[in-house]
Amino acid sequence: MPQRETPTRQRILDAALDLFGARGVDAVSLDEIAREVGVRKQTVLYWFASKDELVDAVLETVAAELVVVIDAAVRSASDDPLERIDRVVRAVFRPAVRRPAMLGLVREMNRLPGPQADRLRLNVQPLVERCVEYFQLEMDKGRLRRADPGLIAALAYATVTGIATEPEALRSVGWQPTAVGLRHLRDELRSFLRAALTP
Amino acid sequence: MPQRETPTRQRILDAALDLFGARGVDAVSLDEIAREVGVRKQTVLYWFASKDELVDAVLETVAAELVVVIDAAVRSASDDPLERIDRVVRAVFRPAVRRPAMLGLVREMNRLPGPQADRLRLNVQPLVERCVEYFQLEMDKGRLRRADPGLIAALAYATVTGIATEPEALRSVGWQPTAVGLRHLRDELRSFLRAALTP
DNA sequence: GGGTATGTCTACCAAATGGTAGACAGATCC
DNA sequence: GGATCTGTCTACCATTTGGTAGACATACCC
Known part of the structure; x- marks a missing residue:
């Protein structure tokens, strides 16, 4: 896939930060974050081995x-x-x-x-x-x-x-x-x- | 079942208050609350029609x-x-x-x-x-x-x-x-x- | 051009969760 | 004594969710 302007990893991090902050870590699913970024959940799990790891990074x-x-x-x-x-x-x-x-x-x-x-x-x-x-x-x-x-x-x-x-x-x-x-x-x-x- | 010293409803409310407060509403399941009270999840749902209603009551x-x-x-x-x-x-x-x-x-x-x-x-x-x-x-x-x-x-x-x-x-x-x-x-x-x- | 690495996808899965249906036992009413 | 009501239980279900396996395409290296 062509690299978009912002590296995917950063965009996931960005979206996760906003969503986690707005509604809480528990209430936001990986699917929702993926949707926000315009990517599939598995892509999120490619960049962050687990939800915990994504939370940690945020x-x-x-x-x-x-x-x-x-x-x-x-x-x-x-x-x-x-x-x-x-x-x-x-x-x-x-x-x-x-x-x-x-x-x-x-x-x-x-x-x-x-x-x-x-x-x-x-x-x-x-x-x-x-x-x-x-x-x-x-x-x-x-x-x-x-x-x-x-x-x-x-x-x-x-x-x-x-x-x-x-x-x-x-x-x-x-x-x-x-x-x-x-x-x-x-x-x-x-x-x-x-x-x-x-x- | 014989009525225990505290009415079940109140004991559920009590346990829910402590658990919700300690770990957040999302992170606590009805099963866990039921276990804490020493009762089945369905009994919780008998007293409170849904989790939302329990949260509201708390x-x-x-x-x-x-x-x-x-x-x-x-x-x-x-x-x-x-x-x-x-x-x-x-x-x-x-x-x-x-x-x-x-x-x-x-x-x-x-x-x-x-x-x-x-x-x-x-x-x-x-x-x-x-x-x-x-x-x-x-x-x-x-x-x-x-x-x-x-x-x-x-x-x-x-x-x-x-x-x-x-x-x-x-x-x-x-x-x-x-x-x-x-x-x-x-x-x-x-x-x-x-x-x-x-x- | 062939092989490898990278990044994203489709297809599944196992577990947990909120919730429903209905059986069953004891108390209460007539 | 039978009917009914109350409170709890067993059994089950649909959905969601985090996570895995592996295909596939593009970019890069030689």
Whole structure:
């Protein structure tokens, strides 16, 4: 068969990412992914030995992108700790805004059993640890309100992923998952964090 | 057959709640639920006409319990607005602390398509609206820091659903999704809110 | 041009799953 | 005591799904 513009493997990965994110790994069959790509199921199984392997590959992609984007923000130099926190928050939102399915996949990663859940954890862990160390450092310097830095990180993480993964649920409060709505919420989170962490 | 101590229907509902919460609605079969209860699949289908109906019944239970508990806290009389917020936060966490599967079910409610997702939204919406009105009132009185009350509610909501959605991910910071872990996180959230909302 | 590798397809399959039909035992009503 | 109702069971079915075997065509290597 003639090679189409995008290699088949990549197109399968793309379609799987969107479908898995939208409706969950369990609810999407290989047949459906194949149909989306315009190919037969067996072709999917040619590129990925099993569904598990395809799922793994998709989650790997997601974890990698998240880590790259957030890592860049964490490393960004700024003297003001609140400014740095703000940048990380922005970074966390970015992949989700660009590709809505990302949200669903993060949720899936936490729902799936065993090694697939570990994937995100193992990738994100070093980042979170670095954040915690940084919080501790700034608290010691008296530039952030003293608190349990691990719990602060957990809270911030939960808040951001909550916004990211449940944008529909937030409609309850009249919030709209648009770019403008996202900016408002992000800014509110910023001043919230500012009020909460200012010594 | 002799009636056992707990009516079969209730025992099915119980087992389904725990299993659905732990591993997701799609990944749990009727056979597995039946096995857990010590009964045949057909008995499950006798009490619930279809799997969908069982899922609905479970989600209904969850939504109802959440609403009852939170509603009681929202209505609770206390003059200090921060104290009232405290109580609501405790109330939101209570079902999850008592029954860890609740977290997973909140996640499922946001993941499932159509009417099943709406169930949570429709039940929770009036509560959130009441909270928003209350925030506005207290801000007008100058007893809470002035902010967009809708966004504050959205933030708090996102935080809680984030915890619900990502309890495993929070292990990254050494946090455990146990009753003790939930209590710690809840207390941190309370002092967080206190710092952020004190005028 | 012949042989090999690559990529996609058709044709199946075994297992699991949601669901149906109907038998059967015990309790209840008359 | 017989009829009926209730709750559970055995037996079965249709469909879906992940996965295998192997044909076939095109591209590439020599």
